[in-house]
Amino acid sequence: MNDLAGKVAVVTGGGRGIGAATAQKLAGLGAAVAVVDLAETVVAKEISKSGGRAIAVSCDVTDPDAVDSMVDTVADEFGSVDILVNNAGIIRDDLLFKMSVENWDAVISTHLRGGFLCAKAAQRYMVEQKWGRIVNLSSTSALGSRGQANYSAAKAGIQGFTKTLAVELGRYGITANAVAPGFIETEMTRSVAERTGIDFDVMKAAAEKEIAVRRVGRPEDVANVIAFLAGEESSYVTGQIIYVSGSAD
Numbered sequence: 001m002n003d004l005a006g007k008v009a010v011v012t013g014g015g016r017g018i019g020a021a022t023a024q025k026l027a028g029l030g031a032a033v034a035v036v037d038l039a040e041t042v043v044a045k046e047i048s049k050s051g052g053r054a055i056a057v058s059c060d061v062t063d064p065d066a067v068d069s070m071v072d073t074v075a076d077e078f079g080s081v082d083i084l085v086n087n088a089g090i091i092r093d094d095l096l097f098k099m100s101v102e103n104w105d106a107v108i109s110t111h112l113r114g115g116f117l118c119a120k121a122a123q124r125y126m127v128e129q130k131w132g133r134i135v136n137l138s139s140t141s142a143l144g145s146r147g148q149a150n151y152s153a154a155k156a157g158i159q160g161f162t163k164t165l166a167v168e169l170g171r172y173g174i175t176a177n178a179v180a181p182g183f184i185e186t187e188m189t190r191s192v193a194e195r196t197g198i199d200f201d202v203m204k205a206a207a208e209k210e211i212a213v214r215r216v217g218r219p220e221d222v223a224n225v226i227a228f229l230a231g232e233e234s235s236y237v238t239g240q241i242i243y244v245s246g247s248a249d
């Protein structure tokens with residue numbers, strides 16, 4: 001299913017969590033993968049060790065020059081850029097009355113400016129070759145989430161951004177879709193537990209009661225959907241937001 005042999009994928013925030021699982025999944029399907037993160041991690045080495053093709057590229061996705069040079073480095077190394085997964089993200093939660101301007105700007109910038117810069121840089125190659133797949137990470141928080149005015153605005157913004165990319169780029173054989181995960185067990189959700197002083201297992205148990213399939217998500221649950229959207233078999237799916245939350249909403 002969904003053979004990605006010969007394809008080249010860029011996964012931002014690929015150093016851990018959902019990004020790492022996605023990099024592993026795409027590499028397992030045959031893609032050459034650029035694991036892009038603020039600092040180099042073991043993910044690319046692990047993929048290479050298990051017989052896949054991967055490089056680690058350090059890049060801050062909010063820096064325009066760094067993003068352009070990251071995408072060119074990937075194209076030089078692997079010959080093209082076919083798949084972009086805009087996954088890099090941060091949270092800086094606070095209730096509205098306490099939220100600092102810095103924390104508003106940091107979250108909006110990482111998700112929206114970062115996704116914009118990476119898509120703009122990658123489409124140079126995708127348009128030229130008349131094939132591309134862009135998958136952006138939204139969230140169930142896009143629908144409103146206490147303490148996350150910055151993050152929910154960013155994740156809702158990503159949905160509009162995704163639909164516009166679909167409208168503009170479809171004629172060039174490029175699809176753009178978003179996945180919107182619910183509660184996925186990663187360092188990001190673990191950090192919420194730590195910050196709020198709640199035991200992570202207690203937090204997960206409480207969340208599970210509200211989730212239809214009665215478990216929290218694993219990074220692989222999201223990676224599986226991204227892999228579908230990254231392949232040939234999803235060529236007639238674009239501008240969609242797919243919730244990966246184990247629930248009906």
Ligand SMILES: NC(=O)c1ccc[n+]([C@@H]2O[C@H](COP(=O)([O-])OP(=O)(O)OC[C@H]3O[C@@H](n4cnc5c(N)ncnc54)[C@H](O)[C@@H]3O)[C@@H](O)[C@H]2O)c1
Pocket residue numbers: 012013014015016017018019036037038039059060061062086087088089090110114137138139140180181182183184185186187188189
């Ligand atoms: N974990 C969840 O429950 C959940 C739910 C919905 C959406 N998401 C989204 O999925 C994505 C991945 O989340 P995760 O839980 O794996 O997070 P994570 O914190 O475990 O990993 C995020 C990665 O992004 C990298 N990153 C942050 N800022 C960057 C920047 N400026 N440039 C390059 N890399 C940067 C980090 O270094 C880190 O490796 C994020 O966009 C997040 O908002 C997560």
